[in-house]
Amino acid sequence: MxxxxxxxxxxxxxxxxxxxxxxxxxxxxxxxxxxxxxxxxxxxxxxxxxxxxxxxxxxxxxxxxxxxxxxxxxxxxxxxxxxxxxxxxxxxxxxxxxxxxSTSQDVIDSATVLVTREALALIEADLQRAIDALLALAPQHAHTPVLARTLMQPASVTSFGFKCAGWAAPLVRAQGRIAAAAAQALQVQLGxxxxxxxxxxxxxxxxxxxxxxxxxxxxGGATWHTQRDEWVALGCQLGLLVGSLGKIAADIALMGQYEVGELAEPTEPGRGGSSAMPHKRNPVASMVALAAAQRAPQRVAALLAAMPQVHERALGPWQAELAEWPGLLASAHGSVRALAGALPGLVVNAARMRANIDHLRAELPAQAANEWFDPALAQAAGEQALAQVQALRRQASDNFKPSKKDTAQ
Known part of the structure; x- marks a missing residue:
């Protein structure tokens, strides 16, 4: 690379x-x-x-x-x-x-599966860290008022905990989907x-x-030399994960802008600095996740495009598919590791969140301010966040329980 x-x-x-x-x-x-x-x-x-x-x-x-x-x-x-x-x-x-x-595709496909299994273990470990961090932030800030934004404009008041629960939900779903897809895709190739x-x-x-x-x-009971559906399905699930991580990164980056000041990634020596401006705190974890979200769709598209593999062994599409996997796995782990490192230390400026609400309220007619931007609206959102966290924790726990089909086998 x-x-x-x-x-x-x-x-x-x-x-x-x-x-x-x-x-x-x-x-x-x-x-x-x-x-x-x-x-x-x-x-x-x-x-x-x-x-x-x-x-x-x-x-x-x-x-x-x-x-x-x-x-x-x-x-x-x-x-x-x-x-x-x-x-x-x-x-x-x-x-x-x-x-x-045996044949060359047997050894290469099986080796790719073995390497992918190791790669998935890294991704899964950091995905769990990210989920744990969000499911801790959500109840901690269940009733912290923050502006909700639609179409990039202030829309009403929600709670930051509700936002965190919303970030966590697709990650928990991705965790289950990746585990299910891997259970099918990580199969030996021998034909x-x-x-x-x-x-x-x-x-x-x-x-x-x-x-x-x-x-x-x-x-799997048979060769899958040119039947790539279960294998490509795993790649698609990784692409979905990267997209969900990118959404979180985009929100954090916007909320961390100086003019907004509601969030900041954790700092440490050598992290997020500027080569020219010493005052800057660049959100480098969000940057990595957003870069992955730009790159992964092309990798997934290439996997899908390579599926028409003719007859019993492919000339070109299989080789193209092989070349895309390392980049997809690298992007997925870069993204999830970056956010797994940033989320536990995320700096939440609740005072700035409240100040941004109050500043907007002061500019609006009283009726609109009280209807849409009353900080008390965070209470109902917070109760929803707490309920969602409990549901997500149960779902995360269930993600790795063997199914009835698995136990029957």
Whole structure:
């Protein structure tokens, strides 16, 4: 990633998405495939042990694999070639069984799923932090009056706690949707050259089941080489999350303008400063989230556009899809990590919120001021906020409870 992309994500995510981590995931697939085939009596146990011993990323020149992938058309091709060279040197009797009955898309898709699972764990952890912060702010400020704005103009009085509950709601929903989509999308890929596992001698289903179990992935029961619906659905849910985070960031940035002064992101040395104006407190967390909200829709659109993958293996769309995932995951984690860091320390200036209401009231006829801008209107909004917080906490708790379908399986 470029210097301009890196600071919009996180070091943790960039490490997960790094070339070495992806190659290591591909090697995990190859080792697990050999074990799965040995369990199905397709290859000797000793051959599986030998292949597994050679599937160590330190034995591979990762930059060289990346360079060679351009000419080969797939990073799996130089990887399997190098793996066979290592096996031939160290475990020559196991050589005929390397990558047996599999194909390049099997190893790449499965490795992408493994890496995505790690990436989702980072996103989910920070999403929970953001939700917790908002569900703490909402009751704390349930009855704090603040101007509600529609079409960018003062509309009436609400409560800041009601606003926080409104911010939290789509994040809680996103949490549940991402978990549900991931439960379907994080599945092993194993179909062989054309999806039939013809070289597995009738043991294809058993091998795929063993492989899924070894990698901790779902066995979808069939190949999904060109059936990308469940996989792309996960990307769509990530895009929705980024959009919801962007909405929160836009509100915080507007409420933090000097002329408004109702909110401020937390400060620390080196955060939010200006290269020219020492008085500035730039809302950098909101900036990262808003930048992600600008970038993620294009990534999601590219995933959707790549879905017409012809026949049994795609020429072009699959490769285009693969290239979009790292950017989408990086943007999603950059956004949620930024707000998860800012929301717990959000500076709420309740006095300024009240002053902005009073200033507007002074400029209006008494009847309009009392009807629309009475600070007491925050009381009813606050009661709604408290009820919504309780409902959201229950929903968040339910997000990760196994469904009846899951328990039946």
């Amino acid at each position: 470029s210097i301009f992309e890196g600071f919009l994500s996180t070091p943790d995510m960039l490490d997960v998405l790094g070339d070495a981590r992806f190659v290591a995931a591909m090697l995990r697939f190859e080792a697990a495939l050999a074990r799965a085939q040995a369990q199905a009596a397709l290859i000797p146990d000793v051959a599986a042990q030998g292949i597994e011993a050679c599937c160590r990323v330190e034995l591979f020149d990762v930059p060289a694999l990346v360079r060679e992938s351009g000419r080969a058309g797939s990073v799996a091709i130089p990887l399997v070639k190098r793996l066979k060279e290592v096996v031939q040197l160290q475990q020559p009797d196991a050589l005929p069984y390397v990558h047996l009955g 062989g050259a054309v999806g039939t596992l013809a070289q597995m001698k009738g043991q294809g289903d058993a091998v795929r089941s063993n492989l899924a179990r070894a990698l901790g992935l779902r066995d």
